[in-house]
Amino acid sequence: MSNLAVVVDPDAPGRLVLKPVPEPVPDRGEAIVRVRAISLNRGEIRRSTMAPAGWHPGWDLAGVIERAAADGTGPKVGERVVGFLPEGAWAQRVAVPKNALAVLPEKVTFSQAATFPVAGLTALLALGKGGMLLGKRVLITGATGGVGDFAVQLARLAGAHVTALVRRSDQVASVRQLGAHEVVVGDEIPKEPKYDLIVESVGGRTLGTALGALQRAGVCVTLGVSASAEVTFDAREFFVAGRTTLSGFYLFTELGNEPASVGLGRLADLVAAGQLSPHISLERPWKEIAQVAQDLMARRYPGKAVLTLD
Numbered sequence: 001m002s003n004l005a006v007v008v009d010p011d012a013p014g015r016l017v018l019k020p021v022p023e024p025v026p027d028r029g030e031a032i033v034r035v036r037a038i039s040l041n042r043g044e045i046r047r048s049t050m051a052p053a054g055w056h057p058g059w060d061l062a063g064v065i066e067r068a069a070a071d072g073t074g075p076k077v078g079e080r081v082v083g084f085l086p087e088g089a090w091a092q093r094v095a096v097p098k099n100a101l102a103v104l105p106e107k108v109t110f111s112q113a114a115t116f117p118v119a120g121l122t123a124l125l126a127l128g129k130g131g132m133l134l135g136k137r138v139l140i141t142g143a144t145g146g147v148g149d150f151a152v153q154l155a156r157l158a159g160a161h162v163t164a165l166v167r168r169s170d171q172v173a174s175v176r177q178l179g180a181h182e183v184v185v186g187d188e189i190p191k192e193p194k195y196d197l198i199v200e201s202v203g204g205r206t207l208g209t210a211l212g213a214l215q216r217a218g219v220c221v222t223l224g225v226s227a228s229a230e231v232t233f234d235a236r237e238f239f240v241a242g243r244t245t246l247s248g249f250y251l252f253t254e255l256g257n258e259p260a261s262v263g264l265g266r267l268a269d270l271v272a273a274g275q276l277s278p279h280i281s282l283e284r285p286w287k288e289i290a291q292v293a294q295d296l297m298a299r300r301y302p303g304k305a306v307l308t309l310d
């Protein structure tokens with residue numbers, strides 16, 4: 001029985017191909033998951049364009065437990081799960097630590113679940129940096145992307161007054177439908193109104209102007225640079241608000257504080273309850289990964305792309 005995986009091949013169009021890899025060898029605290037759906041994220045695709053031949057990308061997976069962890073803990077054989085790996089998740093069979101797995105309620109599909117790990121957890125944990133959000137003003141930039149889509153919905157669920165920033169006016173209706181009360185169009189955040197929390201993933205001009213749009217004691221969480229990592233800002237706009245914070249966010253670091261299983265379980269419960277709806281705009285067989293990855297980098301679709309395995 002061979003184990004196919006997505007592997008970097010610099011000679012292949014799109015640099016990503018399916019190739020046989022060795023069977024996973026689990027530690028005592030790891031389960032073997034038969035993967036049924038995966039989703040793609042900007043960071044891992046960016047890395048796969050530079051990674052050496054043979055690298056196995058992949059963070060997000062959903063599937064069925066084929067072999068439970070040898071230490072007797074965690075999900076049982078046959079249970080449906082969602083899981084997160086620091087790399088190599090895009091394979092037919094993978095070994096996943098039990099604290100990076102959550103059991104799926106019946107109502108949650110594999111495709112929905114595959115969107116949770118990076119996009120969903122990033123949105124959930126970044127919003128957590130704002131503390132209690134009830135009645136607070138929250139701005140989500142990159143609101144049409146994988147992270148932004150979850151963040152708008154979750155901020156609304158948490159009781160915030162939500163503003164979404166999008167690039168084009170034809171995107172306004174879709175983010176309103178997600179729950180945004182207000183929408184800003186363009187790459188600049190106006191100085192008024194001020195926000196208690198800004199979840200910022202665009203960088204460049206957007207991050208530069210975000211720093212002047214914080215309420216006193218407000219927090220800007222910077223987690224991505226989809227447009228540009230180079231940022232200039234007017235320092236005076238930043239310091240006159242007093243006690244404002246620019247807070248760096250990196251999911252891999254955050255998961256050192258709280259295992260992925262916790263947030264994954266919360267997201268799954270919200271979806272099962274009909275309160276959260278992952279935005280899957282593309283669902284394809286995984287053999288199309290190279291094309292779907294290129295479409296992601298070119299922003300040819302909003303929300304998330306999911307690939308399914310047989």
Ligand SMILES: NC(=O)c1ccc[n+]([C@@H]2O[C@H](COP(=O)([O-])OP(=O)(O)OC[C@H]3O[C@@H](n4cnc5c(N)ncnc54)[C@H](OP(=O)(O)O)[C@@H]3O)[C@@H](O)[C@H]2O)c1
Pocket residue numbers: 041042043118119122141142143144145146147148166167168201202222223224225226227228249250251252296299302303
């Ligand atoms: N720090 C972390 O731990 C962490 C975790 C997850 C993600 N990230 C980063 O956060 C960012 C958002 O992630 P994602 O999964 O939501 O990405 P995504 O699905 O590709 O979405 C990108 C979002 O940024 C917007 N955008 C604005 N200017 C852009 C530009 N010049 N190029 C591309 N997009 C632009 C897009 O708008 P349109 O829809 O108009 O294209 C879209 O809303 C990415 O940079 C990602 O690498 C970081």
